[in-house]
Amino acid sequence: xxxxxxxxxxxxxxxxxxxxxxxxxxxxxxxxxxxxxxxxxxxxxxxxxxxxxxxxxxxxxxxxxxxxxxxxxxxxxxxxxxxxxxxxxxxxxxxxxxxxxxxxxxxxxxxxxxxxxxxxxxxxxxxxxxxxxxxxxxxxxxxxxxxxxxxxxxxxxxxxxxxxxxxxxxxxxxxxxxxxxxxxxxxxxxxxxxxxxxxxxxxxxxxxxxxxxxxxxxxxxxxxxxxxxxxxxxxxxxxxxxxxxxxxxxxxxxxxxxxxxxxxxxx
Amino acid sequence: xxxxxxxxxxxxxxxxxxxxxxxxxxxxxxxxxxxxxxxxxxxxxxxxxxxxxxxxxxxxxxxxxxxxxxxxxxxxxxxxxxxxxxxxxxxxxxxxxxxxxxxxxxxxxxxxxxxxxxxxxxxxxxxxxxxxxxxxxxxxxxxxxxxxxxxxxxxxxxxxxxxxxxxxxxxxxxxxxxxxxxxxxxxxxxxxxxxxxxxxxxxxxxxxxxxxxxxxxxxxxxxxxxxxxxxxxxxxxxxxxxxxxxxx
Numbered sequence: 001x002x003x004x005x006x007x008x009x010x011x012x013x014x015x016x017x018x019x020x021x022x023x024x025x026x027x028x029x030x031x032x033x034x035x036x037x038x039x040x041x042x043x044x045x046x047x048x049x050x051x052x053x054x055x056x057x058x059x060x061x062x063x064x065x066x067x068x069x070x071x072x073x074x075x076x077x078x079x080x081x082x083x084x085x086x087x088x089x090x091x092x093x094x095x096x097x098x099x100x101x102x103x104x105x106x107x108x109x110x111x112x113x114x115x116x117x118x119x120x121x122x123x124x125x126x127x128x129x130x131x132x133x134x135x136x137x138x139x140x141x142x143x144x145x146x147x148x149x150x151x152x153x154x155x156x157x158x159x160x161x162x163x164x165x166x167x168x169x170x171x172x173x174x175x176x177x178x179x180x181x182x183x184x185x186x187x188x189x190x191x192x193x194x195x196x197x198x199x200x201x202x203x204x205x206x207x208x209x210x211x212x213x214x215x216x217x218x219x220x221x222x223x224x225x226x227x228x229x230x231x232x233x234x235x236x237x238x239x240x241x242x243x244x245x246x247x248x249x250x251x252x253x254x255x256x257x258x259x260x261x262x263x264x265x266x267x
Numbered sequence: 268x269x270x271x272x273x274x275x276x277x278x279x280x281x282x283x284x285x286x287x288x289x290x291x292x293x294x295x296x297x298x299x300x301x302x303x304x305x306x307x308x309x310x311x312x313x314x315x316x317x318x319x320x321x322x323x324x325x326x327x328x329x330x331x332x333x334x335x336x337x338x339x340x341x342x343x344x345x346x347x348x349x350x351x352x353x354x355x356x357x358x359x360x361x362x363x364x365x366x367x368x369x370x371x372x373x374x375x376x377x378x379x380x381x382x383x384x385x386x387x388x389x390x391x392x393x394x395x396x397x398x399x400x401x402x403x404x405x406x407x408x409x410x411x412x413x414x415x416x417x418x419x420x421x422x423x424x425x426x427x428x429x430x431x432x433x434x435x436x437x438x439x440x441x442x443x444x445x446x447x448x449x450x451x452x453x454x455x456x457x458x459x460x461x462x463x464x465x466x467x468x469x470x471x472x473x474x475x476x477x478x479x480x481x482x483x484x485x486x487x488x489x490x491x492x493x494x495x496x497x498x499x500x501x502x503x504x505x506x507x508x509x510x511x512x513x514x515x
Binding site: 028029031147150151153154155157158159160161162163164205208209210211212213214 | 319322323324337339340341343346348351352353354355358359362363364365387413
């Protein structure tokens, strides 16, 4: 059944969408879009590392992205630069360093476009295992830290005062972000992963009135984007990442017609 | 464990320094089961800071804080919820602890906002939101309640009713309450212990003791002193009338 590359891509994409749905909601709630971008850009370094050391891509991307997240936290403590400047600094420099390193690795043929924008042909049975097992682990951990993470997203001091340990939840969430980028990089490509996190969740925000319903709509939006996007990719021979993200955008535009009234009333 | 089993939280000479400036310094106080401790003082005197120290929100403090319970309900002075979160009152009630429907309904009824249960949190008025905050804090039946100006923005009749509710909760759940309030009128009748802050503890004791204190008079004026003593008097009066609900 997994012999067909398209079936593999579909199964992989569905697995990714189940995880990006709930994580994407937190990315929106906690205003982490650019943080996600930074981790994703740094993934290129992880990919080059994987090629030079003949290592699994997902694992090395996970390691590098986690390291970048740690460096970011340290820089935030030690410097007086604003958060967005640090994010930009890390994002672009790690992307640049990654591309420079690729330039040196002339002995390996790189599909840069596939790396940046996703390549459904590249999804192997091993990748499927990583996506589904890794994805299940991410969701399990997210469920365990849901309460402290959500409470501290609403109000940090309330969560801290009532004994929920929000700092630990935040640190674990950062690792989950690195993990989702690692497992979805082949499907969506590193330039567009954040889109997969944000756009279905943004669509879901337009339709929902409670956090739980937003998570569910976000998953549904992600699944539809993957399915529509991959069929388009197959039909028109376009890169899988841009096709999926374009499908997500269309769903978002449709959702604008159903924005919950309560938001409008406030302004 | 503490030697005295009734102590819920105890501050020993606690203080907080930020950017070489003392926000509050040398505060010692303790909150016991079933007792209401009220912090009073002018703006910027360190009331909220002291409450946060007691809650353990600040990590790098001077002195020490001993907390003997993890069942805490907190009503912060300021809280802003932004629209990126779709959050109904019902979801907010379960923010830090999962509660069943009856518990939530009971707490919301007590503070008079049960009709708002399915409303979006962002659509509430200031007073309504304050009632929801209080309902959330009491719904988990905490051992320790920290209430930082819990009735701000609530209408006058509601204010009195909520203070009565707070007193009732303290008696029924025998939980300790650390209360911050500006209006001396309503609060004092129920308070067991008053701590008057002005960057440090300027005086403390029963409402009556504090009212007589000269530093307190200097800080708040003669009139405020009369308010305190008057309510202390009223307090006595209530004792003789409805002895069964008052201790002592």
